[in-house]
Every structure is written in C-alpha cells, then in structure tokens.
Amino acid sequence: MSIAPATGGDLENRFRSHYCGRLNPDYENKPVRLAGWIHRKRDHGGLIFIDLRDHTGICQLIVQPEQEELFSRVERLHTESVVVVDGVVVRRSPETVNPKLPSGEIEVVLDDVRVESTAVPLPFPVADELQTSEELRLKYRFLDLRREKIHQNIVFRSQLISKVRRYLEDQGFMEIQTPILTASSPEGARDFLVPSRLHPGKFYALPQAPQQFKQLLMVSGFSRYFQIAPCFRDEDARADRSPGEFYQVDMEMAFIEQEDLFSILEGMFRYLTETMSTKRITQFPFPRLSYRDAMNRFGSDKPDLRVPLEMQDVTDLFEGSSFKVFASNTKKGCCVKAMVLKGRGTESRQFYDKAEKRAKELGAPGLAYVQFREEGPKGPIVKFLSEEELTALTQRLGIETGDVVFFGAGKWERTCKIMGGIREYFSDLFELDRDELSFCWIVDFPMYEYDEARKKIDFSHNPFSMPQGEMEALETQDPLDILAYQYDIVCNGIELSSGAIRNHRPDIMYRAFEIAGYSREEVDQRFGHMIEAFKMGAPPHGGIAPGLDRLVMILRDEQNIREVIAFPMNQQAEDLMMSAPSEVSAEQLDELCLKLELPEEEN
Structure with missing residues (x-):
C-alpha cells in the first residue's frame, strides 16, 4: 500500500x-x-x-x-x-x-x-507513574526517561535552550565555547582535577565556571558572549543543586552598566516565561533590593517574596529597657527584630514549642514571643516588658487582637539569618501561588566583611567586582562600608545566579586585594595572566550566568533538580547507571605517574 x-x-x-x-x-x-x-x-x-x-x-x-x-x-x-x-x-x-x-x-x-x-520484564512500570525509589530510577535511568513526566521535562529543557539561544542572538550575543581542560583556580569550591600524562605531576582542572575566559573574551574585543556552559564543582548535593556538574547560561558584555545587564536578563526571563509556561511574573521590571534591606526585611539574600511575612526593626524601642536580653542588644552592630504572624495568637502551646525548636536548630538560644489576646498580652516575656513598650510595639507593628509577635535579638547578621529561617519555617502556613514567579534583584553587596576567625578583613562575595566609587572609595571609606557592583537574581526563594560589573583596572585590583591582606606579588602569582591582559587595554564589562537546571526546575514546577537532568548523579555523587566513579587499572595509574594511598577503612 x-x-x-x-x-x-x-x-x-x-x-x-x-x-x-x-x-x-x-x-x-x-x-x-x-x-x-x-x-x-x-x-x-x-x-x-x-x-x-x-x-x-x-x-x-x-x-x-x-x-x-x-x-x-x-x-x-x-x-x-x-x-x-x-x-x-x-x-x-x-x-x-x-x-x-x-x-x-x-x-x-x-x-x-x-x-x-522484545522487552524483558521491567524493574518498574513505565506507563504508570508509580512511586519508585530514586536509587532504582537512577540505575535504570534510560527507562525512567521513557516515563511521560520526566520525558517532557527533558523535551522542555531542549526547547528552552533553543529559545535562550534565539533570544540572546537577537540581542547581539555570540556563542563561543571555552576550554574544558584548564588550570585550577580559587573559585570557592573544590576543583575536579585531571592528571596530565604528557606532564607528569601536573594537573588540569575542569572549570567551575568559564569566568576568566569570558572576561578575556571581552578583552579580546568580543562585545557580547554567551554559552550554555558545563561547570564542574566537587560539592555536596541538595534539592536545587546537582553534585559534580551543572549547566549555566553564561554571559558577558562589554561597555555596560548594571542596569543594562538587568534589562537583558529581565527581557530573557519574560520571553521564556511567556513562551514556555503558563506561569506569570509578579512584577516587571523586577524589584531591586539592597543586600542590607533584604536581610533586614526577610533575613535572607534570596527571599521568597510570595511569603507575606516581613521582619521589622524594633531596636530603638528597647533602649534602656528593663528587659536586659533586648536592652543589651541595642548597641551598634546588634539589633532586636520582630515579626508579626497575623491571627495566630491563639495557637496551641505545641505550635510555639515547635517554632522554638526550629529556632534552636538555627542557632538561637530560644524564641521569644508575645500573643495579643482578648484578655491581654500573653507569653514567656510579657512580664519583662513595660506597658509603654507593649503599646509602642502595637503601634509600630500594626498589631491587632489575635496576632502573635516573634522576636530575635543579637548581632545583626546572625539575628537576621535566624529570623529569616523562622520566616521560612512559617511559610508553610500560607498557600503560595505556584504559578507566580516572584523575581527580584539583590544588589549592593558589601565588598568586604570582617573574618572573626582570622581577625582580618576579607572579601565578602566576589573579589573581582568593581567597588562602587572605584579607587576613591578604596582610599577614603571604611572597607566595611564599601559596596560592590555585585548582584544576584532570585526567583521564589531560589538563587538563579550571581553576577557583577567586573574590576577591569589593575590599579584598583591591586588596591582592593591589598585591603584584604594580599601583596602585589601574591596577586601577580595567582592572577598574573588576567592582570597582564587588563594592562593591555580592557573595556568595562560585566556578566552573569543563570543556572539552566534551576531555571527549568522552576518553570516545570519541580522540587528536585534531578527531575530536569537527563542523567544526574545521586546525592553521593555517583552515577548508578554507569557505575561511576569507578576504579582504574594499575596500568592507567602508571601511565599517569600516580600512586594511590587510600585512607584506612574504619572498623
């Protein structure tokens, strides 16, 4: 026929x-x-x-x-x-x-x-989405990928990559591949090392990110670069991070300012959301939150803005208070934070005990709270607070009968983080709209922080970022007050990427590292090739690299990143299907001039 x-x-x-x-x-x-x-x-x-x-x-x-x-x-x-x-x-x-x-x-x-x-009987069904152990699914991943949901995730991923390329090419970007075998660099995580057969005793490293290469491309005269870049980091797994390897939409642009990059990224996320999903972006352009504002209000530099809870600073209300726990934390560098949970003032004792247990897990000695009931304020700390303080709290926080206020007190950053953890704990009380994409930019990160363990000033984020105010700021400001042109893009509490406007001037770079205790000789030894390139004419430039896996995860409404990767490793960084990592032969080790000294097994 x-x-x-x-x-x-x-x-x-x-x-x-x-x-x-x-x-x-x-x-x-x-x-x-x-x-x-x-x-x-x-x-x-x-x-x-x-x-x-x-x-x-x-x-x-x-x-x-x-x-x-x-x-x-x-x-x-x-x-x-x-x-x-x-x-x-x-x-x-x-x-x-x-x-x-x-x-x-x-x-x-x-x-x-x-x-x-002809197929033999299978270890688990394909047609029915029955609960199957992750170990079995990863061992027979080729079968797992036949199942409709995960199969469509991989199809979606392919289509999204295609649209990313189309969008960026329309914006004048050029796709350029950078090396996979490169030199080890201090990126913050452990490198995967590859021994060299031709150069015994020396090693390549798999790139944690193409950071230095993409900056050198800007020095080379390419104006806008991108790459769907494989990155390799020897770090532990978690729900939103795959161990070993991941992919990012790596980007860099010359002759730009921070807002130029924000415009490109916001346009890309809007294009992808509108053409690839039924989700909607809450606010466009994306809100900008300074690092300090985000910590003060949400206790996190990656806040989920869908959660209708914010912290408020009430430090000034307790200056001279007879409640010493609060009064002792009104000095510089400390704070008292409050967070109102509307309508939860009559919850059972178990509710508050569980919240206090979570606070202790986060590192707090306890969790102070005041319930505002019909019969008056109740709670463990009420007896220590004056009528004037309770009235001032009610007015400052807009408290109504039936509300409860939780408190944290101590050093500013630690207190913010603990209260941020409590905010996240209480987020389960709210029905969050899963179709809402609440993007935001976190900006104005501090350039430096004080390292208590080493008793010295060090970089707090990215040492190659341009300080706001450039050389003048480095010469005239307290280092702990200097802000950097660094930014994070966050969606629904997930950090998609960090980025920065780069420090392209060797004189500013030397001074920035000097403040952190590095000599000119140390900088030349570790980053000499970058310094040398910048001395030969480097344009102002900046970039970012949103995580592709995390972006697919958000748009597909998945809770685990392994659901959007074709062949992921398990949480122990093992490929159960291919039995990797695996032992190698003695001949292979001899060829590489390597000898194994394995740790003794514990009894």
Missing part, C-alpha cells in the same frame, strides 16, 4: 510514515506506518487494544479477532517491546473519544506488526 511521508524531521523510511501523537481525523481512512514502544496492552472481549508510544505521544491501535495470526502474535508481546506497525486510521465512536490525547479522536486498525526488539 502507499504510505504518506513522515513529517517533523524524519524522512520516510521502512520504520515510519507518521508519528503517533500527530495523527488526527485529517488522516481518516489513510494507511500509516508507525514505530514505537508498546505502552499498554488491553484485551477487551476479543479485541486487543494497544497504546503505541513514540516521542510525540500515544496512539491507540486495534487488533481484530478475525486476524487470527496477527492476533496471536500481538497477544504474546510484552509492554515496552519495540514494534513497527502498518494499519489504517479510523475515527473513534463519539463515546470512545479520549480528550486527554492529541490523537484521541482516532485509532489505527492494524494490518501487520513487525517486532524490532
């Missing part, structure tokens, strides 16, 4: 004329050849129904009982076997239409089935 040509990228061949998910009533009475996996098989009163699956979706096939030889062959097939089928498209009767499938108005009456590969 005559077979119409396939569409969608494949040429007509002996395996396929059409795709399962693209058949519709327009093909009624037409012969087709389909190829794919047997998704489900059902025997209904002498009729056999097969759901055939390919990468476009599912199509229902019918085998009629009068086709005895064909019927017998199909009966013996296991699910997930790979078959090529010939048949004719027919309309389903109205009562059997499946509106959940794109092909749900039609079915294919089979004339022939050819088995290309």
Whole structure:
C-alpha cells in the first residue's frame, strides 16, 4: 500500500510514515506506518487494544479477532517491546473519544506488526507513574526517561535552550565555547582535577565556571558572549543543586552598566516565561533590593517574596529597657527584630514549642514571643516588658487582637539569618501561588566583611567586582562600608545566579586585594595572566550566568533538580547507571605517574 511521508524531521523510511501523537481525523481512512514502544496492552472481549508510544505521544491501535495470526502474535508481546506497525486510521465512536490525547479522536486498525526488539520484564512500570525509589530510577535511568513526566521535562529543557539561544542572538550575543581542560583556580569550591600524562605531576582542572575566559573574551574585543556552559564543582548535593556538574547560561558584555545587564536578563526571563509556561511574573521590571534591606526585611539574600511575612526593626524601642536580653542588644552592630504572624495568637502551646525548636536548630538560644489576646498580652516575656513598650510595639507593628509577635535579638547578621529561617519555617502556613514567579534583584553587596576567625578583613562575595566609587572609595571609606557592583537574581526563594560589573583596572585590583591582606606579588602569582591582559587595554564589562537546571526546575514546577537532568548523579555523587566513579587499572595509574594511598577503612 502507499504510505504518506513522515513529517517533523524524519524522512520516510521502512520504520515510519507518521508519528503517533500527530495523527488526527485529517488522516481518516489513510494507511500509516508507525514505530514505537508498546505502552499498554488491553484485551477487551476479543479485541486487543494497544497504546503505541513514540516521542510525540500515544496512539491507540486495534487488533481484530478475525486476524487470527496477527492476533496471536500481538497477544504474546510484552509492554515496552519495540514494534513497527502498518494499519489504517479510523475515527473513534463519539463515546470512545479520549480528550486527554492529541490523537484521541482516532485509532489505527492494524494490518501487520513487525517486532524490532522484545522487552524483558521491567524493574518498574513505565506507563504508570508509580512511586519508585530514586536509587532504582537512577540505575535504570534510560527507562525512567521513557516515563511521560520526566520525558517532557527533558523535551522542555531542549526547547528552552533553543529559545535562550534565539533570544540572546537577537540581542547581539555570540556563542563561543571555552576550554574544558584548564588550570585550577580559587573559585570557592573544590576543583575536579585531571592528571596530565604528557606532564607528569601536573594537573588540569575542569572549570567551575568559564569566568576568566569570558572576561578575556571581552578583552579580546568580543562585545557580547554567551554559552550554555558545563561547570564542574566537587560539592555536596541538595534539592536545587546537582553534585559534580551543572549547566549555566553564561554571559558577558562589554561597555555596560548594571542596569543594562538587568534589562537583558529581565527581557530573557519574560520571553521564556511567556513562551514556555503558563506561569506569570509578579512584577516587571523586577524589584531591586539592597543586600542590607533584604536581610533586614526577610533575613535572607534570596527571599521568597510570595511569603507575606516581613521582619521589622524594633531596636530603638528597647533602649534602656528593663528587659536586659533586648536592652543589651541595642548597641551598634546588634539589633532586636520582630515579626508579626497575623491571627495566630491563639495557637496551641505545641505550635510555639515547635517554632522554638526550629529556632534552636538555627542557632538561637530560644524564641521569644508575645500573643495579643482578648484578655491581654500573653507569653514567656510579657512580664519583662513595660506597658509603654507593649503599646509602642502595637503601634509600630500594626498589631491587632489575635496576632502573635516573634522576636530575635543579637548581632545583626546572625539575628537576621535566624529570623529569616523562622520566616521560612512559617511559610508553610500560607498557600503560595505556584504559578507566580516572584523575581527580584539583590544588589549592593558589601565588598568586604570582617573574618572573626582570622581577625582580618576579607572579601565578602566576589573579589573581582568593581567597588562602587572605584579607587576613591578604596582610599577614603571604611572597607566595611564599601559596596560592590555585585548582584544576584532570585526567583521564589531560589538563587538563579550571581553576577557583577567586573574590576577591569589593575590599579584598583591591586588596591582592593591589598585591603584584604594580599601583596602585589601574591596577586601577580595567582592572577598574573588576567592582570597582564587588563594592562593591555580592557573595556568595562560585566556578566552573569543563570543556572539552566534551576531555571527549568522552576518553570516545570519541580522540587528536585534531578527531575530536569537527563542523567544526574545521586546525592553521593555517583552515577548508578554507569557505575561511576569507578576504579582504574594499575596500568592507567602508571601511565599517569600516580600512586594511590587510600585512607584506612574504619572498623
């Protein structure tokens, strides 16, 4: 019979004329050849129904009982076997239409089935999204990827990468690949090292990020660079971070200011959200929060702005208070923070005990609170507070009957972080809109911080950022008051990326490192190639690198980053499918001039 040509990228061949998910009533009475996996098989009163699956979706096939030889062959097939089928498209009767499938108005009456590969019984079902252990899923990841939800996640990821490229190219960016084998650099995490066979005793490092290369591209005269860049860091796993490797949309631009970069990024996120999802961005342009403001209000530099809770500073209300715990923390560098939980003043004692337990886990000695009930203020610290202080709190915080106020007191940063942890703990009390994307920029990070352990000033974030005020700020300001052109992009409490306007001037770089205790010789030794390049004419430049995996995770509403990566490692940085990491032979070690000294096993 005559077979119409396939569409969608494949040429007509002996395996396929059409795709399962693209058949519709327009093909009624037409012969087709389909190829794919047997998704489900059902025997209904002498009729056999097969759901055939390919990468476009599912199509229902019918085998009629009068086709005895064909019927017998199909009966013996296991699910997930790979078959090529010939048949004719027919309309389903109205009562059997499946509106959940794109092909749900039609079915294919089979004339022939050819088995290309027979599947053995599987370790877990593909057709049914049954709860399966992560260990089993990762060991048989090729099967896991056949399941609809995760398969669509990877399809979505591919489409998103394509749109990122299209957007950035339209904005004048050029895609350039940077080296994978490079030199070890102090990025903050551990490097993955690769021994050199040609240079015994020396090692390459896999790049934690293409940071230095992309800055050197700006020095080379390229104006706008991007790359879907693989990055490698030997760090522990967590829900929003894959161990070992990850991908980022790496970007750098010459002759820009901070707002120029914000405009490009906001445009990209808006484009991706509107074309790739049903989610909506809360506010555009994205809000800008200074680091200090974010810490003061939310206790975090990656706040989830959907949570309707904010901290307020009440330090001044307790100057000279008879409550020494608060009064002793009104001096410089300390604070008293308050957070109102509306309508929760009559919760059970267990509610407050659990909150206090969480505060202690965060490092607080306890959690002070005052309940404002009909009969008056209640709580462990009420007896220590004067009427004037309670009245001032009510007016400052807008407290109403039925509310409860939680307090934190101590050194500013530590107190903010603890109260931020309590805010996050209470976020479960609110029904957050999962379709809302609450982006924000965190800006004005401090250039330096005081390292209590080493009793010295050190960089607080990125040492290669341009200080605000440039050389004048370094020469005239207290180092702890200097801000940097550093910024983070945050969405729903997840940090997507850090970035900065770079320090492109060697004189400012030497001075910035000098303040942190580094000599000119140390800077030359560690970053001499960058300094040398900057001495030969470097443009002002800046960049950012949003995490691709995290972005897909947010847009697909996944809670675990492994759900959006085709072949992820487990939390112990193992690839269970490929059995990596693995031992190597003695010959391989000899070739690399390496000898193993393994730690003794504990009894």
